[in-house]
């Protein structure tokens with residue numbers, strides 16, 4: 003409200019100044035009509051064009067120098083390199099073309115500024131010129147698009163070759179759950195209609211499906227390095243998007259269907275923490291956190307939601323840990339199977355405790371939501 007009032011006052015002050023300038027101008031007796039630009043006006047505007055050109059070049063260089071470090075570190079997946087290369091080549095072409103065309107645009111604006119006695123040349127058309135400025139963008143754009151399609155087709159070639167690890171990513175407002183196929187590496191059937199909160203079956207897994215028995219449901223995504231992972235995305239409520247920036251991976255999670263993405267992690271979390279860019283980022287972030295009195299932050303891969311799916315969308319994330327095959331297997335062996343967590347006698351305390359903790363989480367979430375309002 004204060005902002006609106008301030009804005010209104012500023013607008014009114016600006017109008018007042020403008021009106022006063024008009025009155026001042028009218029009160030001056032002038033022989034020349036000031037509304038028509040003369041040579042000196044045109045010249046000044048011509049120089050201003052150059053000033054603006056220097057400004058846009060300057061801000062480009064400044065942004066590169068200052069924000070270059072905000073870019074993601076080296077890609078941690080097999081296809082990530084191709085993806086980055088495509089992006090950098092596109093950036094380079096755009097940068098090159100814009101640098102040249104802006105210079106030409108502003109230079110010609112200056113060169114052909116209005117001058118007394120100067121007459122515009124009538125120039126109907128020039129076929130050769132038009133051919134050149136049409137064919138060059140056509141070739142460059144067609145090249146980029148074809149290369150992009152080729153890269154996309156390669157990335158999206160999801161198959162069951164090379165024995166991929168099957169992982170389900172389940173999205174709901176506002177958290178992620180991951181499910182592994184267990185010993186058989188096959189996910190049990192699931193449907194939101196089968197969700198049974200009382201029985202802690204929060205993912206709606208079909209309890210009668212034998213494939214579901216050894217499924218493992220977790221709140222932290224562990225991936226073995228060097229093994230292909232096929233992700234199956236589901237959503238319970240609205241559109242979400244599973245975004246794993248360090249792996250250059252993103253796929254929408256759509257209610258009522260299963261979407262897929264596949265990649266092979268190539269760098270473990272431990273290795274990535276030693277990456278110079280990451281070390282630098284952690285150092286910078288922790289300097290800011292120290293000023294605020296917050297605990298130091300340690301780098302971790304992350305799964306984020308990249309669709310504005312509701313109030314707590316910003317906080318919808320899950321930690322990803324990439325580790326060696328042995329570490330992964332050891333971790334997986336410690337996790338409880340779906341059968342052990344749900345398909346046991348409902349009176350068992352374990353299940354009750356789990357249900358209670360799920361409710362607690364829900365309570366905390368609703369409190370958080372309430373405090374935001």
Ligand SMILES: [Cu+2]
Nearest residue numbers: 242307311318
């Ligand atoms: Cu979301």
